[in-house]
Amino acid sequence: MTTQFVSVTTRKDWSSDQEVRWCPGCGDYSILAALQLLLPELNIRREETVFVSGIGCAARFPYYMNTYGMHTIHGRAPAIATGLAVTRPDLNVFVVSGDGDALSIGGNHLIHALRRNANLTILLFNNRIYGLTKGQYSPTSERGKTTKSTPQGSLERPLDPISLALGAGATFVARTHDMDRSHMQAVFRRAHEHHGTSLVEIYQNCNVFNDGAFSDINSKESRAANLINLRHGEPIRFGANDEFGVVGDDTGALAITTLGPENESRVVVHDEHLANPARAFALARLMVSDHEPTPMGVFRDVDEPEYGDQISLQAAASREARGEADLSKLLRSRGSWHVD
C-alpha cells in the first residue's frame, strides 16, 4: 500500500451483493453498518482487507463485506487469521467472532493470539448466548440463565472477555456496544490502528434468544447511570451530571462513588498506556455482578513488538548470517562426497 493512496470509496463499495440474513432487529446489523461506514474513512483498500470468521450468527459477517473473506470453522478464526497475517503483512486482517466462538470452543486460540500479538483486529460480538444454534447459554451468560440446555439455570460464573484478555497479556483491549455507532467507529478505528492484536468486545443484542441482555446498561434510559465512558487522560466520571466517579479502594480494587468536593481529587484518571495491566484489570472487575455501571472504550493500548515484524527481522538476520538462500548449498550442508 503506497502512502499516496487516497480512498474514495463509499459504504456501497464495501457491501457485497449477498442478502443480509440476520433476524430483523438483530444488533449485528448496526455493527455491520458502523463498519461499512467507517472503512471508507480508513484509507485502506478493499482488496487488501480480509475478514476471517468462525461459526455463529456473527460469523456470517464476511459474506456481507465486499472484501476478501473467509467463513471458517467454529472457534479457529484467530489461528487461521494468524497464518494469513504473518505471511501477508500487507493486508488488513479482521477477525469476527461470537462469544461462543471466541470464548467457548475458541478460547485457547484467542488467548494465544493475544499474547502473540500478530497484526489482527478481533471483533468479538458478545450477545451472551449461542444465537446460531438457537439459544443455549454461552460462556458470557450470567449465572442462573435459563436456556434450552439449562432448564434449571446455568451454573458457571461468566467469563469476562476483558479480564481474560488482560490475563493473557493482550496489548489492545476495548469494549463498545451496538447501540452507539460513533462509539463503535471510534473504537474500531483505534483497534485497526493498533499495530499488534487488538480485541474489541462488542455488546450485541440478540433480540430473538437473549433480548435486552444489555439494556440495563446501554438503553437510552440507562446509559447515563450505567455506562462509563473511558477517555484517555481524563478522570473516569459518569452519571447524568458526571456525579459518579471511579476511585481506588484499599484492597487494590476500584469502586464507584458519588463525587463531592471531598473526594473529587481521588477519581482515577484513565491511562490506556500503562505498561502494567493491573489498573486495566481492576477496571474490568469494577462490576461484581451484572447490570452494574460498565466501562466502555479502550481499556489498554500498549506497544509491544508485532509478531510478523519479528519474523521478518529473523529472516533478515538469517540472510545476513548465512547469505542469500542457496538450495544447492543447503542440500550439501550435512556433508557430501562426489562419485565419478
Added chain:
Amino acid sequence: MTTQFVSVTTRKDWSSDQEVRWCPGCGDYSILAALQLLLPELNIRREETVFVSGIGCAARFPYYMNTYGMHTIHGRAPAIATGLAVTRPDLNVFVVSGDGDALSIGGNHLIHALRRNANLTILLFNNRIYGLTKGQYSPTSERGKTTKSTPQGSLERPLDPISLALGAGATFVARTHDMDRSHMQAVFRRAHEHHGTSLVEIYQNCNVFNDGAFSDINSKESRAANLINLRHGEPIRFGANDEFGVVGDDTGALAITTLGPENESRVVVHDEHLANPARAFALARLMVSDHEPTPMGVFRDVDEPEYGDQISLQAAASREARGEADLSKLLRSRGSWHVD
C-alpha cells in the same frame, strides 16, 4: 468417606510398584516426594483418590501413585477430570499437568475448569519448556528463548498462569516450587482443602532441557532477595532482613520498595480472601520481566459454589418438582393414546 476414618498410611502405601522414569535430577522427583509424604497426613483414602494427567514428563505422575489414576491425552485432563469429579463427588481428584499440557494445547480446558469450579486440584508443573518432546519452547518460556524449534529465539511474550487464572475467575490460585518441600506441602494441603477448583503452579526444574530456569529465584543464594513469601494477614515483606516490601503505586500496580520508617505503613497486607481479584492480579504482575522478586504462596482463595454441589441441588429440585423418576410416565409425557 466417613468422618471417623483415620488414615494410618505411609509414603510407601501411596507409591506404586512402577519404576520412576524421569531423568536423574529432575524436579519432578521432589514434587512426587512432597505429595507422597503429604497424602498420608490428609486423612483421605487411597481408593478414593484419583490422579488424572495429560501428556508430558509431568503427566507420568499417576503411574507412580498407588491410587486410581488415568494418564490421558495431551491437554484434556481438566475436562476428563471434570466428568469424573461431578459424577463422583466422593473422590479426591487431582490433575497433574505441564506448562505445555495445561497452557498450550489445554489452555481452554484450564480456563473453563477454573471458572466452572468443580472440585479439582490442578497441579501445573511449570518448567518453562516441553520436556517430553525434547526441548521446544513452551507458553511460559521467556521471550527470546533459543530452542530446537526457535533457533533464533522465541517471539511470544510468556503466559503467566497466575494472571491467566485470575482473568478466568479462578477461586484458588497459588504458586510454589520444587526446591522447598514444606512450602509445597503447605500449598498442596490448602489446594486440596479448597472446595472448588484450585490451581497450583509449581516452578519445576527440567535439568536436561531448561536447567536453572528458576535459580535466580529459588536457589539457596537467591531466595532471600528474590522469593516473596505470601502469608495471609501479614505485610508482604522479604529480603534477608525483611528490608523490602510490596506497596501500591498510583497507577494501580504494585511495586517493590526498600522499607524504612517513612513507608513501612504502606506495605500491602496480604489478603487471600478478597472477593475482587484485582489485588491478586496486581501481585501476579509485580514482575515486569523475568528473574525479578516473585511471590510464592496462595494468591487467592475465595468461596464460590462448587459445580458438582449445584448439580446435586438441581437434581434434588427436579425430584421435588416432578416427583421421583418414573420412566413409564416419561414415555407418556408427550401425550399418548391407547389402542386395544
Added chain:
Amino acid sequence: MVVHEQSALENVVLRFAGDSGDGMQLTGERFTSTSALFGNDLATLPDFPAEIRAPAGTLGGVSSFQIQIASYDITTAGDSPHVLVAMNPAGLRANVHLLLPGAMIIVNGDSFDERSIAKAGYRTNPLEDGSLDSFNVTSVPMTTLTTEACRDAGVKPRDAERSKNFFALGLILWTFSRSLEATLEWIERHFANRPTVAEANRRALHAGYHFGETSEMYAPRFDVAPAPYPSGDYTNITGSAALSWGFIAAAHRSGLPLFLGSYPITPASDILHELSGRKEFGVITFQAEDEIAAVGAAIGAAYGGSIGLTTTSSPGLDLKSEAIGLAVSLELPLIIVDVQRAGPSTGMPTKVEQADLSHALYGRHGEAPLPVLAALTPSDCFSAAIEAVRIAVTYRTPVVLLSDAALANATEPWRIPELDELPVIDAHFANGPNARTDDGAPAFHPFVRDASTLARPWAPPGVAGLEHRVGGLEKADELGHVSYDGANHERMTELRAAKVAGVASSYPALVVDDPQGDATVLVVGWGGTYGSLAAGVALARQRGAHVAHLQLRYLNPLPRDLGAILATYERVLVPELNLGQLARLLRAEYLIDVASLHKMRGAPFTSTEIADAIDAAIREKP
C-alpha cells in the same frame, strides 16, 4: 395420483409451507398429533432453512413440514404431496415441483401481492398466469379472514395476523374430517398465561374450520381411516426424543447413572435439551466448552462408573477422534452419538446425509476399531440407544451410534414398551482381586480379559485393593502397565480387534424382507434410510418387481450371517445418502460387486428413485 372428492383414502401426503415466521412446524406438529390420536399411521419430514434466518418472503426462508397419514403401515412421509398448503408465494415456488399433476394446492391469497411474488422470484403471479393449471388450486384470503375473526378479541390486528397458521390448520382439520378438540386443548395449555393469544388462535382455528365447512369454492375432503395397530399405549415420537429416552431407559435398566457431555450443534442439540431436563432420573448433562471437553468429560464419567455419553453432529465428531481413540485404548464404555448432517465441513447444517459412516469406522489414527450402529427409524432410536449401551458396557468399548438430521426431527407413532420388556444391562463391576503377584499375593490386573467377551474389568475408583492406573500408552497384556514390547503390542492390537469382532456374536439373526422368497435383487440399506427404502421396495413390488430388502443396523462388526445372505442374490443394490460408503465396505468384506446408488441432495430418497433403481438393477442383472 389425482385426488378425488370426499374419498376414503388409504393414505394422503400433506405439506405445509410458508415463511420461517409463519409457524409451519407448529402447524405440522399439531396436525400430526391429531392424526396420531385418531389412530393413523404416519411419518413426518420437517424441512427448515439452515440456522440463519433468511429475509422474510424469500426462497431461502421457506420452512416446510410434510406428513403422510395412512390406514396401513407406512415408513416415510411420502414422495409427492397430495395437498400443499402454501402460506406465501415463496412457499409455493419452493415446493410446487414436488407435486404430481392433479394435486391440491391451498394458498393464502392475501400473501400474493406484487412484492411478495417478486421476492419469491416469480415474474408473474402464478395464481393468474396459468402455470398452475394442472393442479387443483384454492386461494383463501387467510390473513383477512384471520384478522376479522380476531376483531374484538383483544389483540392488535398485526398480532392477530400471526394466528393465520391456526386458520390453515383449522381448514385442513376440516378437510381431513378431524375434530378440533385436541388442538383446542393444546392451545389452552400452551398459552395458559397469554390468554389473548390463546383466544386469537382459537378463533382462527374455528374460522378455518368453518371456512372449510361453509365455503362454496372449496370441495374435496379426505377421510383416512385409522391404521390397524397392535394393542398398547402409543405416543408420537421424534428421533431425538426417542434417543434421549432410550439412554434414560438404559440407565434405568443397568442401574448406572447417565452422564451426557455435549457441545451444542444442530441437529444434535435436541438430545442435550431433552436430557438436561431429566435430572430426576439421575441424568447429569454437561454443556462443555467444546466437543473435545464433552467427550473427555464423558470418558471421565465412564471411568468413574457412569454411562458416559457424548452427542454431536458431523463436524463435532472430527474433534472427538483423539479422545475416542483414548477410550479404545483404555477399553472403557462410552457412547458417541453422531446425528449426521450434510458435509463436508459446515456443509448444509440442517440437511440429512449419511456420509459419516467411513469416518465412524476409521476416523482415528492407529488400529482403533470400535462397534458402529445406526438407528433405522425415529422410534428405533429408542432401542438403538439401549443396544449401544449394552454393547459399550458389556464389551468395555466406545460405540458410535449414527443417527441423522432426518431421523432426529421426524416423528412416528410408537408403541410404548412395558418396562420389563426392556433388556437388562449388567455392568459387572470388578469387586476384588483377579490375579496373583509373582509371590502369590492377591492382585488386581486391569487388563485380564473375560474369556467369552474379551472384555477387561471395569473397576471404578472407590474399591480398596483395586487401585490401578490406565493410560493411552500401550499396556502390558493382563497387567496393564506401560509396555513398549513389540510382541505385546501386536498381541494387544489383535486382542482389541478380536474383542470388537466378537460383538457380532451377540446380534440377533438378520431378517430379510422378501415376502415371496423368490427375489433375485436385494436392496441393502443402513440406518435412517429404512423408511424410504421400504417405501421404494413396496412401490417396486407394486410395479411387479420381485425384490428383497435388508436394512442394516450393525455396521461394525458386520453381522456374521450377512455374507451368506448377500451371496444368495444375483444383484445387490446399496442405496445410500453418500457416495457409496457401505457399498465399499461390503465389497471389501465379501468381494461382491454390489451396485451403489447414491443421493447427496440433503433429502431422503423418494420411493420412485428407489423403485426405478430396482427396476434398472433387475434389467441389468448379471
Added chain:
Amino acid sequence: MVVHEQSALENVVLRFAGDSGDGMQLTGERFTSTSALFGNDLATLPDFPAEIRAPAGTLGGVSSFQIQIASYDITTAGDSPHVLVAMNPAGLRANVHLLLPGAMIIVNGDSFDERSIAKAGYRTNPLEDGSLDSFNVTSVPMTTLTTEACRDAGVKPRDAERSKNFFALGLILWTFSRSLEATLEWIERHFANRPTVAEANRRALHAGYHFGETSEMYAPRFDVAPAPYPSGDYTNITGSAALSWGFIAAAHRSGLPLFLGSYPITPASDILHELSGRKEFGVITFQAEDEIAAVGAAIGAAYGGSIGLTTTSSPGLDLKSEAIGLAVSLELPLIIVDVQRAGPSTGMPTKVEQADLSHALYGRHGEAPLPVLAALTPSDCFSAAIEAVRIAVTYRTPVVLLSDAALANATEPWRIPELDELPVIDAHFANGPNARTDDGAPAFHPFVRDASTLARPWAPPGVAGLEHRVGGLEKADELGHVSYDGANHERMTELRAAKVAGVASSYPALVVDDPQGDATVLVVGWGGTYGSLAAGVALARQRGAHVAHLQLRYLNPLPRDLGAILATYERVLVPELNLGQLARLLRAEYLIDVASLHKMRGAPFTSTEIADAIDAAIREKP
C-alpha cells in the same frame, strides 16, 4: 551367517547398543558418515526408548543404532546384525535375540558388574554362564582403557569415562578398515569450544583403534568395498531432513513462500526443527498452541498465497480432521504430513507403524476426499514432498503425505539432484475476472473450474476486482456463494470427488519389479516398507522364488494402471505394518482376494518374514 576373519564382504550389519546416556546414536551416526564417505551403500535404523528416560542400566533405557553397509544396492538396515557392540548388560540382553549363531559380540567388559547385570534382568553373568557360547564374544574393558587414555588430558576421570563411545567407535573403524580422518575432523569442528572434551574424545578414538590393531585377543576384520554409484554428489540423509528440504525445494521451484504451522510431537518435530532454521529461504515456521491452530494457520497462509504446510504424527492428525475438511471444502492447497507412529492413542510414540492409512483416507465427516501419498525411503521423502506440493497446488486440494517413525530417523546415501532436474510448479494465481454477471459486467467467480484439472482459481487477497468470500458452507457451483440447493450440493460433491479422482491422470506409469517377468506372486506394499519388502523379495529370489514387487506411493486416488497389474498375478500378497488397511482398499476397489500380512511390533518387517510369507503364498496359490 558366520563371520569369517579378514574377509572381504559384500555387506555387514552392525548394531551399537548401550544405555540412553552412552551416546550410541552419535556413535552410529559417525560410523555412518565414514562409511558413506568411503562409498558404501548403507541404510540405518535408529531405535531409542520412548521419550521418558528410563533409569540407567535397565532394558527400558537401551538405545540402539543399526546400520547395514554394502558394496551393492541395499534397502534396509538388515535383519540380523553380524556384529553387536554392547556397552552394558542391558544393551546385550535387549539385542542378543536378534543375532544368528556365530555373530560377533563386542562388549564393554567394565560394565558387567553385579549391579548392572542384575539391573538388566540377568540372574547370572552372561559373559560367564555359557549362554553366549554360540557367538563370537570379545570383552574389552572400554571404560578403563578410555579413562587411562585420557589421564593428563585435563578432564576428570568421571568425564573421561563419557568418551568411551569414541573408544568403541575407534575399535569398530579399525575392524572395518576405515580411517579415523573424518571422525577426527568432526570432533575438531563439533567441540571447537570445548577443547578438553575434544581431546578426550580424540584420545579415546585412537585408543580404540589402536586396541584393535594391537590386541592379540581380537581377530576378525571386515572389509566392505564401496558400492557402484552413478556419478554425482552424494549426501547422507534422514527422512526428516529430506522431507524438510523437499518442501524448501518445492517453494524454490514454485516461487511461493513456505509456511509451516506445527505443534511439536515425536517423531515429527524434527521437520519443525529443521525448517525453523531456514528463514533465509523464505520459510516461516510457526509453533502453534496446538495441532488445530497449526493446520488452521497453514490454511490461512494458503489462502494468502503461500504453500501451507502442517506436520504432525498420528494423534495430531486426529485433531486436524475438521480443519482438513474445511480445506477440502474451500479447495485450497494444503499439505499435511503425518509421520506415523504406533497407536492407538498415545501408543508407542517412538516406534514405527503404518496404521494411519484409513484415517488419512476417511478421517473426516462427510464426503471429503483428498489425495494421499506416502514416501518410500528416507531419500524419497525429498521428492514425495515436492510431489505433494505439486498436487496440492495444481488441484487446489489438501494432500496428506504419510511418512513414518522409521523413515524419519533412518539414513541413506542420496545423490543430490541438480536444481534444474527438479519439477517446476506453477501456482497459476487468478489475475482477473473469469466470468460475467447477469448484466454482462466482468466478474470473478471463485468456483469456476479448470476444464482439465477441475481445479478452481486460487486468488489470494491483494488483487482488486477479485474480492470474494469463501467458507465451509456448501457453495453454489461456479459462483461460490452459500447455497442450500440440494441438486447443487450433489453436483459439488461429485465435482470435488471427480477432481481428486482426476489426480491419477498425472501419475507416472507404475513400474513392477519383476526381473524375470514370470512371477506368479506379486508383493504389493506402500510407503516406508519399501526397503524391507525389497530386501525380503531379494531374499525370496535367492531362495528360488519367482516373485514380483510393487511399492505404492499413491494411495488416493489409486493409480489407473494398478487394477490391470494386479489382475495379471495369481496371488497378491500385501504386507503392512497395520492390520490390513491397503489390503482392504484393494479388495474394495478391485474385488481381488489379496492376502494380507500384518506386523504390529513397532519395527520394520525382516527379510525373512517377507521371504517366508512369499514362500507360503507360492505354495498356497489358488
